[in-house]
Amino acid sequence: MAEIKHTPVMLAEVIEALSPKDGEIYVDGTFGGGGYAKAILEAADCKVYAIDRDPEAISRGRVLEKEFEGRLKLLPGCFSEMDVLLEGQGEDKVDGIALDIGVSSHQLEDPERGFSFIKEGPLDMRMSRQGVSAADVVNTFEEKALADIFYRYGEEHASRRIARAITRARAEKPIETTTDLAKIIVSAVGAKKARGASRIHPATKVFQALRIYVNRELEELRLGLQAAVSLLRDGGRLCVVSFHSLEDRLVKKFFNENSGNIPQGSRHSPPDATPGKWRGPTLILKRRKVLKPGKEEIATNPRARSARLRTAIRTAEKSIPATVSPERP
Numbered sequence: 118m119a120e121i122k123h124t125p126v127m128l129a130e131v132i133e134a135l136s137p138k139d140g141e142i143y144v145d146g147t148f149g150g151g152g153y154a155k156a157i158l159e160a161a162d163c164k165v166y167a168i169d170r171d172p173e174a175i176s177r178g179r180v181l182e183k184e185f186e187g188r189l190k191l192l193p194g195c196f197s198e199m200d201v202l203l204e205g206q207g208e209d210k211v212d213g214i215a216l217d218i219g220v221s222s223h224q225l226e227d228p229e230r231g232f233s234f235i236k237e238g239p240l241d242m243r244m245s246r247q248g249v250s251a252a253d254v255v256n257t258f259e260e261k262a263l264a265d266i267f268y269r270y271g272e273e274h275a276s277r278r279i280a281r282a283i284t285r286a287r288a289e290k291p292i293e294t295t296t297d298l299a300k301i302i303v304s305a306v307g308a309k310k311a312r313g314a315s316r317i318h319p320a321t322k323v324f325q326a327l328r329i330y331v332n333r334e335l336e337e338l339r340l341g342l343q344a345a346v347s348l349l350r351d352g353g354r355l356c357v358v359s360f361h362s363l364e365d366r367l368v369k370k371f372f373n374e375n376s377g378n379i380p381q382g383s384r385h386s387p388p389d390a391t392p393g394k395w396r397g398p399t400l401i402l403k404r405r406k407v408l409k410p411g412k413e414e415i416a417t418n419p420r421a422r423s424a425r426l427r428t429a430i431r432t433a434e435k436s437i438p439a440t441v442s443p444e445r446p
């Protein structure tokens with residue numbers, strides 16, 4: 118297979134927002150192909166701790182770690198645990214954090230990882246190569262649970278029809294490959310929709326939903342944002358690039374809540390003043406509106422077209438300890 122390369126998305130905007138400075142410490146929570154980490158290290162004489170849950174991303178990154186010996190440290194694990202991972206390195210505060218949510222081209226384009234319905238491969242989708250795979254989900258979950266996943270994480274309106282087609286198909290034989298699943302989806306939604314007005318492939322939303330579920334992506338994001346706020350020093354910069362509306366909504370809500378940019382309570386529902394609930398803003402938004410990639414970037418890297426960047430600056434306000442909110446159906 119030809120060597121896969123990941124082109125970093127909105128790199129110039131992320132570096133501008135992080136504005137790396139000599140002697141500072143940064144966290145790249147989604148190392149991937151190392152595009153952000155390398156650019157941060159080149160922008161200033163600083164140190165980067167780079168996290169990735171994918172063991173293959175970490176092993177590929179060892180070359181870069183050697184190139185920036187003493188300045189780049191790769192940390193296998195999840196960014197939801199960045200505060201704990203950094204504590205293990207003797208760091209309790211950092212100057213900037215970047216999160217580039219989602220999958221890398223290495224993951225998406227390698228059929229063996231099972232993220233894409235374009236090429237045949239095992240139905241896997243596990244970034245960390247551990248835990249429940251997409252094949253486990255489609256072959257063992259009840260019809261209703263499947264429909265809920267497709268609707269909730271894929272916003273798929275034909276979720277029930279697709280779930281029914283899956284349970285019927287698997288009664289004949291297990292669904293093992295990406296293309297097997299894609300064919301079942303196409304047959305469930307009908308050739309008309311498959312050909313139809315919408316330019317997206319009919320399997321797109323179900324594959325997105327399975328990927329989000331298998332990797333607990335929204336829960337990771339929620340916890341990652343909380344961990345980032347607790348790890349950033351006063352004046353530290355936070356940059357989050359997301360790729361679909363479910364993620365961006367979550368980031369927007371988190372940024373608005375943490376910057377005090379939330380609707381004030383009414384006479385019947387006053388703002389929550391419970392001690393420990395709301396102190397003061399922990400973030401200042403550099404700009405209220407989300408930043409999108411420019412036309413030129415989209416022309417050269419079509420994967421960038423749905424990217425959305427939000428940035429904020431940490432205040433001196435104490436953070437509220439992270440809580441885990443159940444997210445699975």
Ligand SMILES: C[S@@+](CC[C@H](N)C(=O)[O-])C[C@H]1O[C@@H](n2cnc3c(N)ncnc32)[C@H](O)[C@@H]1O
Pocket residue numbers: 123124125126146147148149150151152153154168169170171174194195196197217218219220221222244337338
């Ligand atoms: C879009 S890519 C990042 C690309 C990177 N910014 C670059 O320029 O090469 C996302 C990467 O984040 C990793 N990832 C996704 N969710 C993660 C999580 N919760 N914890 C740690 N790594 C995660 C994926 O394995 C993938 O390698």
